[in-house]
Amino acid sequence: MEIHQLVVSASPGDAVTSAALGFQTLLQRVGPSGLFARYVDPALHGTVFPLTVYEACAQPDDLLVYHVSIGEPEITRFLLGRPERLILVYHNITPAEYFATLDPAFAGLLACGRAELCLLRGRADMALAVSRYNARELESFGYQDVRLSPLPVDVSALREVEPDVATVAELESLDGPLILFVGQLLPHKRPDLLLYAYHALTTHLLPDAHLVLLGPGRIERYRRALQTYVAELNLDRARITGWVTREQLAAYYARADVFATMSEHEGVCVPLLEAMSFDVPVVARDYGAVSETMGDAGLLLPPDDDPFLVAEALAEVLTSEGLRAEMVCRGRDRLAGIDAEAAYGAFLGHLVDLVGTGAGM
Amino acid sequence: MESKPDIDDLVARLRSRVASRRRSGAYPAGLEEEMTGHFQRILHQRRAPAPLPDLQGPVATAGQALPLEAKRIPAVSGLPGGEVFHKTVARVVGRQTEGILQQVQGFARPVQAALEALVAAVQELEKTIHVDVAQSLDALYERQAAQERVLAAAGFADRRVRAPGFQPWFSSERFEDAFRGSREEMLARYRGLAQRLVGTERVLDVGCGRGEFLELLAEAGVSARGVDIDPDLVKRAAERGLSVAEEDAIRYLSDLDDQSLGGIVLIQVIEHFSAQEIVDFVALAADKVRSGGTVFVETVNPQSLYVFAHAMFLDPTHWRPVHPAYLAFLFREAGFAHVDIEWRSPPPVGDALEPAPPDSPAASLHNENVRRLNQLLFAPQDYLVVAIR
Numbered sequence: 001m002e003i004h005q006l007v008v009s010a011s012p013g014d015a016v017t018s019a020a021l022g023f024q025t026l027l028q029r030v031g032p033s034g035l036f037a038r039y040v041d042p043a044l045h046g047t048v049f050p051l052t053v054y055e056a057c058a059q060p061d062d063l064l065v066y067h068v069s070i071g072e073p074e075i076t077r078f079l080l081g082r083p084e085r086l087i088l089v090y091h092n093i094t095p096a097e098y099f100a101t102l103d104p105a106f107a108g109l110l111a112c113g114r115a116e117l118c119l120l121r122g123r124a125d126m127a128l129a130v131s132r133y134n135a136r137e138l139e140s141f142g143y144q145d146v147r148l149s150p151l152p153v154d155v156s157a158l159r160e161v162e163p164d165v166a167t168v169a170e171l172e173s174l175d176g177p178l179i180l181f182v183g184q185l186l187p188h189k190r191p192d193l194l195l196y197a198y199h200a201l202t203t204h205l206l207p208d209a210h211l212v213l214l215g216p217g218r219i220e221r222y223r224r225a226l227q228t229y230v231a232e233l234n235l236d237r238a239r240i241t242g243w244v245t246r247e248q249l250a251a252y253y254a255r256a257d258v259f260a261t262m263s264e265h266e267g268v269c270v271p272l273l274e275a276m277s278f279d280v281p282v283v284a285r286d287y288g289a290v291s292e293t294m295g296d297a298g299l300l301l302p303p304d305d306d307p308f309l310v311a312e313a314l315a316e317v318l319t320s321e322g323l324r325a326e327m328v329c330r331g332r333d334r335l336a337g338i339d340a341e342a343a344y345g346a347f348l349g350h351l352v353d354l355v356g357t358g359a360g361m
Numbered sequence: 362m363e364s365k366p367d368i369d370d371l372v373a374r375l376r377s378r379v380a381s382r383r384r385s386g387a388y389p390a391g392l393e394e395e396m397t398g399h400f401q402r403i404l405h406q407r408r409a410p411a412p413l414p415d416l417q418g419p420v421a422t423a424g425q426a427l428p429l430e431a432k433r434i435p436a437v438s439g440l441p442g443g444e445v446f447h448k449t450v451a452r453v454v455g456r457q458t459e460g461i462l463q464q465v466q467g468f469a470r471p472v473q474a475a476l477e478a479l480v481a482a483v484q485e486l487e488k489t490i491h492v493d494v495a496q497s498l499d500a501l502y503e504r505q506a507a508q509e510r511v512l513a514a515a516g517f518a519d520r521r522v523r524a525p526g527f528q529p530w531f532s533s534e535r536f537e538d539a540f541r542g543s544r545e546e547m548l549a550r551y552r553g554l555a556q557r558l559v560g561t562e563r564v565l566d567v568g569c570g571r572g573e574f575l576e577l578l579a580e581a582g583v584s585a586r587g588v589d590i591d592p593d594l595v596k597r598a599a600e601r602g603l604s605v606a607e608e609d610a611i612r613y614l615s616d617l618d619d620q621s622l623g624g625i626v627l628i629q630v631i632e633h634f635s636a637q638e639i640v641d642f643v644a645l646a647a648d649k650v651r652s653g654g655t656v657f658v659e660t661v662n663p664q665s666l667y668v669f670a671h672a673m674f675l676d677p678t679h680w681r682p683v684h685p686a687y688l689a690f691l692f693r694e695a696g697f698a699h700v701d702i703e704w705r706s707p708p709p710v711g712d713a714l715e716p717a718p719p720d721s722p723a724a725s726l727h728n729e730n731v732r733r734l735n736q737l738l739f740a741p742q743d744y745l746v747v748a749i750r
Contacts, residue, residue, distance in 0.1 A: 204388070
């Protein structure tokens with residue numbers, strides 16, 4: 001018996017791909033274990049293999065782990081026609097409506113994803129969710145006995161990266177506090193709301209604050225609209241950077257005074273934990289798995305759209321030393337509760353449970 | 362995970378800070394909608410600029426051909442003695458070749474310069490059209506929206522604009538005929554009121570409608586003008602030779618000189634006004650009416666329940682009835698020297714409850730009850746505020 005993993009699309013830096021690669025390292029300690037994808041970024045050729053390669057070496061007694069974060073009819077069709085046992089790992093699927101007008105094809109795949117989850121319900125031998133929020137959603141699709149298998153997040157890894165010297169020097173030259181957002185620049189992350197709030201903040205409360213929106217903008221039209229918006233509001237202390245190296249990312253976290261996300265959909269939200277690892281207080285809104293990721297370590301705002309409330313919250317965190325110290329302290333406590341080894345252990349435990357119940361194992 | 366109570370307390374404190382800054386006007390109302398609108402326009406309505414074809418490249422390549430020189434004409438040849446032959450020919454026709462080249466050069470240099478200038482201008486224009494014009498348009502939209510909000514907040518909004526949903530297909534005149542009575546009935550009903558303005562100079566009839574009251578004023582020898590926002594009704598009144606203006610009453614009044622009116626009349630109009638328009642109207646009336654001048658405001662009486670069963674909801678453009686005590690208060694507060702309320706239009710005889718004959722048993726108690734019921738249900742349908750400046 002071999003254990004192999006499937007993802008829809010494998011690309012470097014992608015959270016689901018990273019998690020699968022982490023599991024692969026673990027699984028390879030006990031035997032051969034491959035990672036296969038429908039779409040493979042050229043940078044991962046040789047590490048991740050096309051789905052068709054798996055078909056050539058498949059054995060009916062294999063165990064397949066399928067990481068779900070979007071729809072892909074071809075993988076679902078493939079899985080429904082295979083005899084191998086199947087474990088689903090649910091990373092959550094962004095609601096399609098955020099992309100309905102902006103990228104209808106992508107919206108279609110997202111909508112497909114939820115439908116496919118229902119199709120695979122009878123096929124899956126075990127369902128794992130990387131957060132309680134995801135587990136509740138799987139249960140709402142009729143899945144039973146959904147188990148929690150936290151993402152193995154190595155919170156100290158980024159902290160150990162040597163920050164990029166040029167970026168550090170450039171950021172050090174900035175006067176005034178720095179607000180940082182890290183994540184994809186896509187509608188469900190609501191970078192627009194963060195810009196409204198930042199506009200209110202610099203107009204009324206802290207005129208010298210800087211804002212950095214850091215992350216890939218996969219939809220060019222949306223990224224350009226954010227850029228135009230920043231230019232037209234004359235937000236000359238705000239910048240939108242594309243995806244950066246880990247060394248540069250570490251430099252941004254090291255300089256940041258507060259981490260803010262207005263995201264309306266998160267299956268986990270790793271950047272919140274990364275920020276805490278740099279002793280950066282976090283401000284976010286209560287959507288998806290944000291509150292369970294953040295614990296009591298951050299300033300959790302209610303799920304409404306008031307840019308002034310966000311601006312006041314940012315100003316409070318940036319100016320109240322007592323509050324900052326308390327948040328940093330709670331952030332450290334929160335991270336102490338996150339253990340990548342324990343997460344790997346939990347994942348292995350679930351596998352053993354399934355394999356142990358299988359005939360002939 | 363549940364958030365700790367101290368975070369909830371902090372959020373509550375932040376919320377109340379926002380609320381108090383909103384109240385004080387430090388945080389402008391509607392900013393969120395404005396910003397969302399701006400972003401959505403950028404995202405969905407602006408077309409992405411189409412990239413210009415490469416103009417610089419070909420122009421630069423063409424520039425490399427200059428200067429034109431005879432020595433750049435190759436003399437190489439594959440034939441034996443060909444090169445000597447070419448050089449000899451070149452020497453023989455050298456003068457002519459140079460002359461032609463100079464002429465062509467004289468043409469090519471300015472053309473090249475013009476092309477370069479054109480490419481630069483096109484690139485500059487492209488930047489202006491795609492970035493600057495779009496920005497200016499958005500800025501204009503936003504300024505317009507902001508001004509409309511300010512006007513609306515100050516009560517100067519055009520009521521035709523503010524209720525865009527209601528666009529009846531029937532004519533206002535047919536409606537007036539059907540429910541407010543014929544012209545003759547109206548004349549009879551208001552003749553007495555018009556007579557009370559005899560001797561007054563410059564009366565303004567706000568919401569003059571078909572102009573019956575203006576006719577009565579003319580009949581009484583009172584100089585008057587009407588204002589109404591309904592173009593149909595204004596047209597009809599003008600056709601009858603009456604002096605009328607088609608405009609929003611509040612705006613019309615605010616444009617008049619102070620103390621320029623002898624009186625103002627509003628007949629069944631104030632119930633169409635918003636709360637803001639009512640207070641604005643009374644303040645304007647105090648400014649525009651001369652000392653001793655009279656304001657008549659006749660409107661439906663909300664103290665009569667009968668009104669709610671009849672007149673009030675018959676007109677789909679009625680906003681809300683105005684309480685007589687409130688209206689009288691407003692005029693007094695605005696500085697009118699004498700304010701009085703007169704009750705008008707009792708319900709038709711036969712609609713109200715009948716008292717018992719005086720000698721029947723328990724008649725006095727019964728009649729007192731009937732009186733009270735009548736007062737509640739069948740009070741006069743209209744009241745008239747008479748305010749003297």
